[in-house]
Amino acid sequence: MDNLTKKELNKINVINDAEKNVLAIIAHSITAAEEVFSILTEEDFTVMNYKVIFKTLQEQFLAKLAINITTLSNYMLKNNVLSKIGGIEFLTDLFQTYTTDANLSEYLDIIIKNTTVRRLNAVLVNIHREIDSHQPIDEVVSKAEKEILDVKKERKGNLFKTSFDEVDKVLQKIELLENSGEMLTGSPSGFRDLDRMTSGFQKGDFIILAARPSMGKTALALNFAVKSAAQSKKAVAIFSVEMPAEQLIQRMIGSYSTVDSSKVRTGKGLQTRDWENITKAADFLKRTKLFIDDTPGLKVIELQSKLRKLCRENEVGLVVIDYLQLLSTGTHFGDSRQQEVSTISRQLKALARELEIPIICLSQLSRSVEKREDKRPIMSDLRDSGAIEQDADLIMFLFREEYYAAHDLNNSESPLETEKAQLILSKHRNGPTGNVELLFVKKHGSFADYGLQNAKF
Structure with a gap:
């Protein structure tokens, strides 16, 4: 002293x-x-x-x-x-x-x-x-x-939090929505029927988008990311553990430009019109606030740190993680991969709540889907952990029947240029469940509202 x-x-x-x-x-x-x-x-x-x-x-x-x-x-x-x-x-x-x-x-x-x-x-x-x-x-x-x-x-x-204060907040929010004429209360997905069912991806929600390989879940997630960034004008973060940023941007350009994705990938066979569309798509993507992290072997603790920093510096409207099973905790769980995935799932849910942003996490499905006559996925098909089902606020499964029809004919590719796809909402904590019909445009690697084949990304 x-x-x-x-x-x-x-x-x-x-x-x-x-x-x-x-x-x-x-x-x-x-x-x-x-x-x-x-x-x-x-x-x-x-x-x-x-x-x-x-x-x-x-x-x-x-x-x-x-x-x-x-x-x-x-x-x-x-x-x-x-x-x-x-x-x-x-x-x-x-x-x-x-x-x-x-x-x-x-x-x-x-x-x-x-x-x-x-x-x-x-x-x-x-x-x-x-x-x-x-x-x-x-x-x-x-x-x-x-x-x-x-x-x-x-x-x-x-x-x-008292009901007196909270009720007033909710009434003010309802009044603002009424006066604005806006149907969305969360971040837009960019898909008409999905936004009608969800009113947008809500703050604090942990959302699972799951499908078997080659169904197009990464393409759909990229559609969500770019459409949300374009419509909301907010930042969107993409954590890609599987694919480098360059490939993601390549896929986005192909999707928005409506140029055949194989031409964009190889640079061969491009016409003047194609280059015009590619340039237009590139300019559009530059105007969006997309942030991509493509760190391989990303640990959840690193993701948390990066996302907290991004949220301090930007108004973040949506986060996409591709994909859950490639993340790690950096902690030894012995042979229990299920326990590790459960831990990751809980941490991502807590992070969504903490930062008050919707987090969409892609997930794999188990092979049990392939063994059934009805290939439509159900929640028990989620790979590695039942905890995902408990933690998630919204669980969506992507399903394309034509994919299986092509494989039944021993053909890895469907002859159709466009296919009907279903987005199955199996769990929705704050709203209805049901199916959303989408159109999958194969050569662009993009999705559109069903019936809007010429709709742009």
């Missing part, structure tokens, strides 16, 4: 006075006590005596015991803590501090800010400790980001 500056001493005195005054107010006002106990804990107090008194007052309050200097001192004497705080004289001085409840909010603000500073300092100390112990730097950064965000969020999370 001798080495402290005058400014530091004054700050400590202000905090101590605030803690003392809050305790005095609790002891005199049942209404104030209810408010304080809903906001503070004993860990918010820096003086040990005040910690003990706060805990004792809280115990009396919860036991519905009358609070005054007599009951408090008797209670503390019975529990062998009165001597620890300096006896009855200390309590008498505390009770005499009380004058009014008027400054309670100010005192609470001082205590809460001090707690926030202390917790931030603790996070910084922990960061230095982990760096010194040579922990993987990406894990240190991700953990630090979460702990720093949690410092502020924890205080908000302690408070109930």
Whole structure:
């Protein structure tokens, strides 16, 4: 204490006075006590005596015991803590501090800010400790980001949301939607019938798009990404563990330009008209706020860190991850891949809630689909984990019957240039389930609303 500056001493005195005054107010006002106990804990107090008194007052309050200097001192004497705080004289001085409840909010603000500073300092100390112990730097950064965000969020999370406030918010939202004439309440998918059923992809939702290989789930996910970015003008993040960014952009250009994807891929057979369409598609894609991460072997902890940073710097409307089974936790689960996928699924759901953005995650299906006469996928076909079914807010299966018809004829390619596709909504936590009919344009590798064959990407 001798080495402290005058400014530091004054700050400590202000905090101590605030803690003392809050305790005095609790002891005199049942209404104030209810408010304080809903906001503070004993860990918010820096003086040990005040910690003990706060805990004792809280115990009396919860036991519905009358609070005054007599009951408090008797209670503390019975529990062998009165001597620890300096006896009855200390309590008498505390009770005499009380004058009014008027400054309670100010005192609470001082205590809460001090707690926030202390917790931030603790996070910084922990960061230095982990760096010194040579922990993987990406894990240190991700953990630090979460702990720093949690410092502020924890205080908000302690408070109930009242129906009075929340009902008003919902009514205001309904009124805004009515006046705007907009049917969407979430990020657009760009597909008419799907948006009608979902009202857009909703904030905080964890969405699964699953299909067997070669069904076109990556193509559909890219359609979602670009259409959403174009319509909402918000940033869209794409995490591609399977395919490099260059190939993704190549596929997007082929899809939007309506140039045969094989020509775009090889650069052969392109006509003047094709180049005009490719240039137009390229210009369109440059105007969208698409962010692509193609890190191979991406760990969930890395994804979390990158996405938090992106959300701090941009208004993100949608996230696409291709695909779930290629992510890893970086943690050893022995031979239990199912346990690891369950962990990844829970972490992605929590991340969607934390950042208040919809996350679409592509997923594989088990081979059991191929063994059935009816090849339409069901939720039990989700590969590796039943936890995916539990965590997801929306589960969509992509199904093309012509794909199986072609294979039944020992032909890997359907002779049709366009095929009817079904997007099967098997689970929808906040809305209806059912089928959405789409059109798959094979040579462009894109999807459109059924009946709109010439619709652009």
